[in-house]
Amino acid sequence: MMAPAAAETYAERLEHTLPLVRDRVEHAIRSTGREGSSVRLVAVTKGHPVEAIDAALAAGLRDLGENRVDELEEKVRVRGREAARWHMIGHVQGRKARRAAELAHLIHSLDSESLAERLSRIGVDDRAAVHVLAQVNTSGEATKGGFTADRAVESVHRLAEMPGLAVDGLMTMAPLVEDESVLRAAFAGLREVHERLRRVTDRVGPELSMGMTNDLEIAIQEGSTMIRIGTALFGARGYA
Numbered sequence: 707m708m709a710p711a712a713a714e715t716y717a718e719r720l721e722h723t724l725p726l727v728r729d730r731v732e733h734a735i736r737s738t739g740r741e742g743s744s745v746r747l748v749a750v751t752k753g754h755p756v757e758a759i760d761a762a763l764a765a766g767l768r769d770l771g772e773n774r775v776d777e778l779e780e781k782v783r784v785r786g787r788e789a790a791r792w793h794m795i796g797h798v799q800g801r802k803a804r805r806a807a808e809l810a811h812l813i814h815s816l817d818s819e820s821l822a823e824r825l826s827r828i829g830v831d832d833r834a835a836v837h838v839l840a841q842v843n844t845s846g847e848a849t850k851g852g853f854t855a856d857r858a859v860e861s862v863h864r865l866a867e868m869p870g871l872a873v874d875g876l877m878t879m880a881p882l883v884e885d886e887s888v889l890r891a892a893f894a895g896l897r898e899v900h901e902r903l904r905r906v907t908d909r910v911g912p913e914l915s916m917g918m919t920n921d922l923e924i925a926i927q928e929g930s931t932m933i934r935i936g937t938a939l940f941g942a943r944g945y946a
């Protein structure tokens with residue numbers, strides 16, 4: 707894990723990056739007439755040391771995202787589970803399902819029926835619903851996880867019926883491209899799946915987790931309620 711360039715601390719960095727990100731969010735909300743709607747900012751601290759977490763908390767950020775269960779565990783152990791609202795945003799292997807459920811307040815990356823069954827059992831055993839977002843592969847890229855878009859309504863509807871599982875909404879990752887129309891289609895695709903789902907069940911919540919550093923404006927314009935931002939807040943990560 708690399709520290710930011712030069713001697714700039716994470717706190718100093720956030721002093722200028724956080725207002726820039728907030729401006730981008732406000733501007734995107736205004737550009738679509740979604741005034742008054744709020745978009746939750748999840749600060750993605752993966753690949754950054756605990757100083758990044760401390761700086762984020764000191765700057766008033768409460769939602770922190772990690773994409774690996776081991777790294778999440780390390781950071782929760784150091785700062786405590788109640789210090790933040792922890793978001794698990796990366797793939798969760800079956801054998802790590804229990805740890806993910808215990809550490810994270812929200813798992814964005816529920817990407818298979820078998821993981822859903824495990825989390826459902828955990829939620830039933832512990833008598834505390836595990837909060838999740840169902841990840842949908844709206845770009846069709848083979849490298850991306852999640853339920854395929856054409857089966858997503860049917861699949862997520864089934865998950866939403868499972869006991870011990872609270873499906874708060876949906877999540878997607880756009881492809882790593884510049885083409886705005888491709889990005890927009892990926893986000894609009896998630897919104898459409900969500901609208902169709904909410905017509906057939908009241909067991910899927912309102913959240914749409916979409917938008918990262920390079921595409922947050924488009925995601926917000928397409929209805930995002932939660933953006934997951936790493937690079938724009940903390941700078942480049944020490945690993946790919």
Ligand SMILES: *Cc1c(COP(=O)(O)O)cnc(C)c1O
Pocket residue numbers: 750752773795796879918919920934935936937938
């Ligand atoms: C790393 C990551 C992010 C943050 O990406 P940035 O481009 O650094 O903002 C968001 N979502 C997921 C699932 C990630 O793995």
